[in-house]
Amino acid sequence: MKATVSGENRDIRAVWFEGGKVMMIDQRKLPAEVAVKSFSGYMDVAEAIRNMTVRGAPSIGASAAYAMCLAALKGCDLTEAAEDIKAARPTANDLFYAVDYMAGKLSEGADPVVAADGYAQMMVDKCSRIGEFGAELIKDGMKLMTHCNAGALATEDVGTALAPMRKAWGQGKRFFVYVSETRPRLQGMQLTAWELNQEGIDHAIIPDGASAYYMSQGVDMIITGADRIAENGDFANKIGTFDKARVAKHFGIPFYVAAPISTFDFNTKAGKDIVIEQRSETEVTMVKNIRIAPVGSKALNPAFDVTPAELVTGFITEKGILKPSEIHKVKQ
Ligand code: MRU
Numbered sequence: 001m002k003a004t005v006s007g008e009n010r011d012i013r014a015v016w017f018e019g020g021k022v023m024m025i026d027q028r029k030l031p032a033e034v035a036v037k038s039f040s041g042y043m044d045v046a047e048a049i050r051n052m053t054v055r056g057a058p059s060i061g062a063s064a065a066y067a068m069c070l071a072a073l074k075g076c077d078l079t080e081a082a083e084d085i086k087a088a089r090p091t092a093n094d095l096f097y098a099v100d101y102m103a104g105k106l107s108e109g110a111d112p113v114v115a116a117d118g119y120a121q122m123m124v125d126k127c128s129r130i131g132e133f134g135a136e137l138i139k140d141g142m143k144l145m146t147h148c149n150a151g152a153l154a155t156e157d158v159g160t161a162l163a164p165m166r167k168a169w170g171q172g173k174r175f176f177v178y179v180s181e182t183r184p185r186l187q188g189m190q191l192t193a194w195e196l197n198q199e200g201i202d203h204a205i206i207p208d209g210a211s212a213y214y215m216s217q218g219v220d221m222i223i224t225g226a227d228r229i230a231e232n233g234d235f236a237n238k239i240g241t242f243d244k245a246r247v248a249k250h251f252g253i254p255f256y257v258a259a260p261i262s263t264f265d266f267n268t269k270a271g272k273d274i275v276i277e278q279r280s281e282t283e284v285t286m287v288k289n290i291r292i293a294p295v296g297s298k299a300l301n302p303a304f305d306v307t308p309a310e311l312v313t314g315f316i317t318e319k320g321i322l323k324p325s326e327i328h329k330v331k332q
Contacts, residue, residue: 001013001014001151001152001153001157001158001195001198002198002199003025003034003198004034005034005036012025012034013120013124013152013156013157014027014054014056014059014062014063014152014153014154014155014156014157015054015059015062015063015066015120015156016066016120017066017069017113017116017117018038020040020073021038021039021040022038022039022040022045022063022066022067022069022070023036023037023038023039024036024037024039024048024053024054024063025037025054025153026053027052027053027054027055027153027191028051028052028053030153030190030191030194031190031191031193031194031197037053039070040070041070041074042067042068042070042071042074042076042081042084042085043084045063045064045066045067045070045085046064046067046084046085046087046088047088048063049063049064049067049085049088049089049095050088050089052185055154055187056149056150056151056153056154056155056225057092057093057094057095057154057155057225057226057227057228057259057262057263058094058123058126058127058154058155058156058160058260058262058263059153059154059155059156060088060089060092060094060095060098061092061094061095061097061098061119061123061262062098062116062119062120062123062156064085064086064088064094064095064098064099064102065098065099065101065102065115065116065119065120066116066120067081067085068081068082068085068098068099068102068103068106068112068116069102069112069113069115069116070112071085072102072106072112073112073113078103078106082099082100082103085099086099089277090275090277091227091228091236091274091275091276091277091303091304092227092228092263093227093228093229093262093263093264093265094227094260094262094263097262097263098119098262101119102115102116102119105118120156123155123156123157123260123262124155124156124157124158125318126260126261126262126317126318127155127156127157127158127159127160127163127260127318128158128163129317129318129319130158130160130163130164130258130259130260130316130317130318131158131159131163131164131166131167132167133164133316133317133318133320133321134163134164134167134168134223134256134258134316134321135164135167135168135171135173137164137221137254137256137316137321138164138165138168138173138175138221139173139175139220140173140174140175141174141175142175142176142220142221143175143176143177143178143218143219143220144165144175144176144177144178144219144220144221144222144223145177145178145179145180145211145214145215145219145221145222145223145244146161146162146165146177146178146179146180146188146192146222146223146224147180147182147188147211147222147224147237147238147240147241147244148180148182148187148188148192148224148225148237148238148240148241149162149182149187149188149191149192149195150162150192150223150224150225150258151191151192151195152195153191153195154187154191154225155225155260159195159258160225160226160258160259160260160316161223161224161225161258162192162195162196163258164223164258164316165177165196165199165201165223166199166201169199169200169201174202175202176202176203176204177196177201177202177203177204178203178204178206178211178214178219179192179193179196179203179204179205179206180205180206180207180208180210180211180240180244181205181206181207181208182208182238182240183208183240183284184283184284184301185283187238188205189205193205208240211240211243211244211247212243212247215244215247215248215250215251215253216251219248219251219253220253220254221253221254221255221256222244222245222248222253222254222255222256223256223257223258223316224237224238224241224244224255224256224257224258225237225238225257225258225259226257226258226259226263226315227263227304228263228265228268228274229257229259229263229264229265229315229327230265230268230269230270230271230273230274231265231266231267231268231269231270231327231328232269232270232271232309232324233309233312233315233324233325233327234270234271234272234274234306234307234308234309235257235259235271235306235307235309235312236271236274236276236304236305236306236307237257237304237305237307238303238304238305239302239303239304239305240305241304241305241307242305242306242307242311245307245311245312246311248311249311254313254314255311255312255313256312256313256314256315256316256321257312257314257315257316258315258316258317259315259316259317260317260318261317261318261319261330261332264327264330264331266328266331266332271306271307271308271309272306274304274306276302276303276304276305276306277302277303277304278300278301278302278303279301279302279303280301281298281299281300281301282299283301284299284300284301285297285299309324310324312324315327317330
């Protein structure tokens with residue numbers, strides 16, 4: 001992705017390996033600053049996943065792959081490291097997929113850095129394919145909507161939901177994107193809008209509560225990402241996704257989910273079996289470390305919700321666009 005780091009325009013990824021360390025963009029500092037953090041211990045990387053220095057299912061996966069790489073390079077117990085890393089966050093399937101991928105590669109004697117770099121590149125290639133398939137759905141003059149950040153920051157590079165937008169804009173198509181702010185951590189406002197600005201893609205940030213209003217005014221298509229897709233096609237994504245899918249159905253607006261195969265979990269039969277992460281209430285009651293909620297009021301903070309398969313028009317994957325009834329085709 002394009003970014004200006006310390007005054008220099010660079011092509012940068014969400015997480016990478018350099019000089020024996022895991023490097024990553026501190027996504028908590030965006031859009032004000034493109035800050036880069038470095039880690040030399042696998043537990044530090046696991047903590048960076050937990051505290052959302054890095055976030056977004058495929059980027060969490062790539063970070064987990066690099067954490068396993070560090071554990072191997074430092075001669076740590078890999079079974080223990082795998083458990084520690086998997087404990088960082090519960091919902092995104094990519095975290096578990098990446099750790100198992102690396103455990104397999106390392107048990108075959110693969111070079112840890114080569115294996116982790118290979119995993120990261122594999123994610124980027126999958127997202128490019130998702131962009132190609134998804135761009136065909138985007139027509140000139142369309143009004144699109146997206147929620148949270150499923151862009152390059154969330155996927156190592158290119159994006160999932162944002163990949164078709166990047167690709168279509170690059171093809172010369174012109175369209176407009178409603179970006180819902182995505183309370184409480186504002187991934188839409190602070191990350192997706194930042195990426196669309198970098199690309200020069202026309203967009204506007206809307207309050208989460210305004211999504212139905214703009215759908216009633218005319219939205220042609222909604223594209224979001226996903227954190228875990230169950231065998232029956234139900235999927236978990238950022239809290240607020242279910243609302244949008246429900247309203248989209250009401251207005252007959254196509255609702256697409258862009259995700260690589262690493263996000264599909266065929267061991268989870270249905271959405272009700274997906275573990276929803278509950279995060280700290282201070283993410284709701286505080287903004288920039290200032291309490292905005294009345295003292296004495298508690299808050300609840302589920303990070304994700306589950307959207308039933310019947311509200312999904314299609315899954316945009318690296319293997320093509322699939323109806324919910326067709327996802328068994330990508331079962332590995
Ligand atoms: O809590 P986050 O920021 O990790 O949640 C991210 C999302 O819900 C994304 O939409 C999802 O991970 C897909 S990223 C391609």
